[in-house]
Amino acid sequence: MNRITQKFKEKAADEKLMSLFITAGYPDLESTVEIVLGMEENGADMIELGMPFSDPLADGPTIQYSSDIAIKNGITIDKIFEMVVEIRKRSEIPIILMGYMNPVLRYGVQEFCEKASRSGVDGLILPDIPVDEDEIIREHAEANNLPLIHLVAPNSSDIRMKLADSKSSGFVYCVSVTGVTGARDGKEVSDSVDRFIERVRENIIGNPVMVGFGIKSHEDAKRIASNADGFIVGSALINTIKNSYPKPEWKQDLYSLVYSLKFRN
Amino acid sequence: MQEVITKYQQPNARGYFGQYGGKFVPEILIPAVRALEEEYERASKDPSFNSQLNELLDEYVGRPTKLTFANRLTEHYGKARIYMKREDLCHTGAHKINNAIGQVLLAQRMGKKRIIAETGAGQHGVATATACAKFGLECVVYMGAEDMVRQKLNVDRMHLLGAEVRSVESGSKTLKDATNEAIRDWVTNVEDTFYIIGSVVGPHPYPMMVRNFHRVIGDETKRQIMEAEGKLPDYLIACVGGGSNAMGFFYPFIEDESVNIIGIEAAGFGVDSGKTAATLTKGTPGILHGSMSYLLHDKNGQIELAHSISAGLDYPGIGPEHSHLFDTGRVKYNAVTDDEAMEAVKLLSKKEGIIPALETAHAFAWLENLMSTTTEDQVVIVNCSGRGDKDMGTISENL
Numbered sequence: 001m002n003r004i005t006q007k008f009k010e011k012a013a014d015e016k017l018m019s020l021f022i023t024a025g026y027p028d029l030e031s032t033v034e035i036v037l038g039m040e041e042n043g044a045d046m047i048e049l050g051m052p053f054s055d056p057l058a059d060g061p062t063i064q065y066s067s068d069i070a071i072k073n074g075i076t077i078d079k080i081f082e083m084v085v086e087i088r089k090r091s092e093i094p095i096i097l098m099g100y101m102n103p104v105l106r107y108g109v110q111e112f113c114e115k116a117s118r119s120g121v122d123g124l125i126l127p128d129i130p131v132d133e134d135e136i137i138r139e140h141a142e143a144n145n146l147p148l149i150h151l152v153a154p155n156s157s158d159i160r161m162k163l164a165d166s167k168s169s170g171f172v173y174c175v176s177v178t179g180v181t182g183a184r185d186g187k188e189v190s191d192s193v194d195r196f197i198e199r200v201r202e203n204i205i206g207n208p209v210m211v212g213f214g215i216k217s218h219e220d221a222k223r224i225a226s227n228a229d230g231f232i233v234g235s236a237l238i239n240t241i242k243n244s245y246p247k248p249e250w251k252q253d254l255y256s257l258v259y260s261l262k263f264r265n
Numbered sequence: 266m267q268e269v270i271t272k273y274q275q276p277n278a279r280g281y282f283g284q285y286g287g288k289f290v291p292e293i294l295i296p297a298v299r300a301l302e303e304e305y306e307r308a309s310k311d312p313s314f315n316s317q318l319n320e321l322l323d324e325y326v327g328r329p330t331k332l333t334f335a336n337r338l339t340e341h342y343g344k345a346r347i348y349m350k351r352e353d354l355c356h357t358g359a360h361k362i363n364n365a366i367g368q369v370l371l372a373q374r375m376g377k378k379r380i381i382a383e384t385g386a387g388q389h390g391v392a393t394a395t396a397c398a399k400f401g402l403e404c405v406v407y408m409g410a411e412d413m414v415r416q417k418l419n420v421d422r423m424h425l426l427g428a429e430v431r432s433v434e435s436g437s438k439t440l441k442d443a444t445n446e447a448i449r450d451w452v453t454n455v456e457d458t459f460y461i462i463g464s465v466v467g468p469h470p471y472p473m474m475v476r477n478f479h480r481v482i483g484d485e486t487k488r489q490i491m492e493a494e495g496k497l498p499d500y501l502i503a504c505v506g507g508g509s510n511a512m513g514f515f516y517p518f519i520e521d522e523s524v525n526i527i528g529i530e531a532a533g534f535g536v537d538s539g540k541t542a543a544t545l546t547k548g549t550p551g552i553l554h555g556s557m558s559y560l561l562h563d564k565n566g567q568i569e570l571a572h573s574i575s576a577g578l579d580y581p582g583i584g585p586e587h588s589h590l591f592d593t594g595r596v597k598y599n600a601v602t603d604d605e606a607m608e609a610v611k612l613l614s615k616k617e618g619i620i621p622a623l624e625t626a627h628a629f630a631w632l633e634n635l636m637s638t639t640t641e642d643q644v645v646i647v648n649c650s651g652r653g654d655k656d657m658g659t660i661s662e663n664l
Contacts, residue, residue, distance in 0.1 A: 054567040055441065055553060057448045058291045064435060076565050101289060102552045106566030128289045128552065132279075153293040155455065160295065178293050179453040 017230030025075030051099030060182030280469020285585035345639035359651030385440030386577030387419025389463030464507025465584035468555030479513020531573035
């Protein structure tokens, strides 16, 4: 069974899965494997490994910044596959690659899917591939048992939510606010999120739902994800690294945040 | 009259020109591009929309623009007769206003009060700010910090027209990055904001819609050259960055097989110098800013920095329809360097009394290569897409 599906199957009824995003190759190439394993030890249930792109148009300044640094550090898709292989020697945590289509296209879609699967990748999130365009990768993803995880947003119609559900496996990614990625003030990820998740629950019945965008603390996660199957945190982790790297305790600062985020209903 | 041999109908219903185009945007933007697609479809069939647009093009933009015979340039080369389609005479000084007016009318129909745009040379920014002033709409223009320096005059014009110009400091600080920021703004403010894209790029329906708002250039040219010469031209030449002036100019001639159509990219320091914006000449297909098209990118799929002396051509992508026309061979694409473009600025200024925009100068520069292959009974039309006042700073430095 796919590791993502397995993870949801094992989840306790009141448990919220915590998926953590980290940009591969940030803050340096050497640390990525170690911090993935460290985050798992501190409560991460899944990992989204960001594949950096020069023009990440769905991302806010934080992930743009970490992507730029990672590209300067020399990150490539092959290096990301090597990192996944290393993680797989020591962990069965589900790993999802998240990134934009152009580097994948340039790598070769078929080769990318084959190598991702062989390395131990469990799914793909491609924010610039809406369901309407996913045939660019669907055939090869399916041939290699790589789930495509689509996104839905507060302005997605019921029909599009159903479409995302039918074209996704693993889970559906619910974007809590209309906007780019990034930690926000609590107020911004607002009252309307409850109504949105309610609508998501009515329309998305084939997959678990994870909520992301704007979650930076335990309190945010609790407020936003209480009716979801789990939540996703990204920019807040990158910000924490940005603030403490390369001080000796930078990893500990990251793990402290990770540890504090996890919650049960 | 020319017999129509191939029926050219692009894009398809999904917004593809051959294998290029599509809607590669985050889910958040799908409702917006769908709504735009539907509204544009309705508007383009609505006589009142078209008459309002035509009235504005006539009374405000100053259309139709002239087709001027370039007698001294023709004498200079001593070969084919050269005409210039005078988009430089449009209000605001370039073709960009055709599209800005069209999209502002659409924004109005859709009840959107806030307009955003990206700009490179500033011509699209000025055109959008102008249209917004005329209709009383809020206008935010994203512009690369580097472009704000080299096109300062246009920044001042936008401010005067009441627009807010937001300086973009990321990446190459040019058009590509301004486009990223405009898309991020759109993602964030999608409910009340209309994004006026300034070229034949972006997700469907933009490449088709922007082409259609500019096809008036080619339609007028066809009528005017038939009046002047009684026949179709042998050559059309236009500069291509994203490719809006070229697409509007070329489109009505695509089925006229006898017409040789030439798009001129910016080679920058040279197509093999590593400092170029010649996307079709040097690039390969990829996905950027919402569509599949040729791109300048490295082996890892990271977008490369383009270079051109002309801010309007300094872009590592190109419209999907140009990518398609390149693959099919219907349009031939070539590139000229910064220096060749500068020479063309000087030549056109001295011979015809027209100081062209640096973008436009790229099209004229190709005459150096083309003219010796033509004959005296042939006709060449160059799209004079914009005037050069905005470039006087750069031009002076390079004289």
